Amino acid sequence: MTVMEQRGAYRPTPPPAWQPRMDPAPLLPDAEPYRVLGTEAAAKADPELLRALYAQLVKGRRYNAQATALTKQGRLAVYPSTTGQEACEVAAAMVLEERDWLFPSYRDTLAVVARGVDPVEALTLLRGDWHTGYDPHEHRVAPLCTPLATQLPHAVGLAHAARLKGDDVVALAMVGDGGTSEGDFHEALNFAAVWQAPVVFLVQNNGFAISVPLAKQTAAPSLAHKAVGYGMPGRLVDGNDAAAVHEVLSDAVRHARAGGGPTLVEAITYRVDAHTNADDATRYRADAEVETWREHDPIELLERELTARGLLDEDGKRAARDAAEAMAASLREHMNQDPVLDPMDLFTDVYAEPTPQLREQREQLRAELEAEAGAEPEGGTHR
């Protein structure tokens, strides 16, 4: 048969009927952020959990205040505060088992501390004597991540690897509202969903990426809605309601551990302080807006609930405050000591074995430092 004859014989067959690959409805977030405190759901909440959350929130607030004070005193190079976001920070750490992994963004030192990392080690990056101050394997906390959203694919890869090895490990990755605009956010969520990796993505929507409000960041109905496009559930939660955040994250962790795949959680919260101590927030937002959020403060919300249910009295409050003060005093004491620095550390751990060129440079610095030490008394010369 000739080609022309073949063509003549060709009859297009109708395409098979198109089917959606799944029903998107169960993936959709609720219309309203999920709340526990001040609702009927609160009655079911475990009193011990609420008390534990309260103690952590009070400590977290104190930690933020202390770190901010240390920055003013020049003890930290910079501090991105999570004042007002403590519910998300502490819940993220509390929902994880020991074998799980936390992937924090640069703002999340409080979550890192709540996971058990020594506060001084958590703040090393921001003090400026080294980059990552803790051993990531010790508490299963990835290094604080500054290039936005780049930690998210790491969390997916780690969770995937754990599953390949047969371990029931979950990774919880934290990112800001601004970070969701980065390409790495998209790629991480897509991989997670395709691989059904045991990952929980926690987006803290605190209203701003430095000065840029959410309205300029996304046109989506909510950030949680983005989940549907990847084929994973999106959950919207009141990020200042510690009980609600804890419940939603716990559910997502359980779901992931059981092989149900990833979840995207958007926690609605607010960055009460400026972006960092170096930022002037009055340039882009009104104080009145900040004040409205102070009324929806995570500690007060929980305190009201606990008090109403008779789970917290003045003694309980004092105990939480005392524990927070002790933590702050210890942090102050440790951070007020100058870190011991060795300039030769510049050359450590660049490679497993330094290259010959690096060894040369190391010797150059050593010679310089020795000459400097030797020349000190006379001064005047550069050698």
Added chain:
Amino acid sequence: MTTVAVKPATMAQALTRALRDAMAADPAVHVMGEDVGTLGGVFRVTDGLAKEFGEDRCTDTPLAEAGILGTAVGMAMYGLRPVVEMQFDAFAYPAFEQLISHVSRMRNRTRGKMPLPITVRVPYGGGIGGVEHHSDSSEAYYMATPGLHVVTPATVADAYGLLRASIASDDPVVFLEPKRLYWSKDSWNPEEPAPVDPIGRAVVRRPGRSATLITYGPSVPVCVEAAEAARAEGWDLEVVDLRSLVPFDDETVCASVRRTGRAVVVHESGSFGGPGGEIAARVTERCFHHLEAPVLRVAGFDVPYPPPMLERHHLPGVDRILDAVGRLQWEAES
């Protein structure tokens, strides 16, 4: 005739003024980036532009560097002249794909039919006590990419003139702003800015006879300081400020080295695979018979940029520069 008082201005202010004047002169000029609108940029370089020209001309974008530069490519395709801001050196990396695969080679791919007049402003370098990812010297990556101009000012007047020239250029320019010079001051008349040479011309910042310090951006003031200190040693050092790494001004550099017979290249970027290697090779190829000593390099160490408390041991300073000058085989003289 009115005379305008010549007032001290910072480099950041001169850059703002350059953007403003470029926007006023050409409605095709659009500024975009993270926090450039309402906030005026984290270094305040775009301060007031959104107010004066509206948010369509100075736009707070979503937080996505690949998106910022990628959309700038499309805007340039349609006749606009985008000036994009990358917030910090290390945060320009997500835009690398767009820069390397498209921005640098669109003219070539389209046989000149679709040039991309895009300026990518990148605050770069260390010395400001920044925590990790805030102090990179990324110029070597850009220099190694054909199709990109790479420009960096060291003075207030140059900041204005070179940024205007970069925006006016029909080729893409990576405009590297030395962070730690943002607040450096100089007497400068914004009403009659001194004319600045076109992109590609180096300048002798300090004349001298003994040896040439070849440098750029944040290291220029350090070299000038070193040259002053060197007088005590009996050396009269010339300082050449490259101003533009691509195109490279062989003429000015080689004229200086032929005069002095000795050269040291100084930059913050690492030495291995860094700009100094290219510069030293060019000087050696062209001035071999005038050289009394090998061209030396004083650079940052070949390590990831260190934390703030260690950066002073990393950055090339006066002592390290003078040490290098001391190794330029002066014995041969006597």
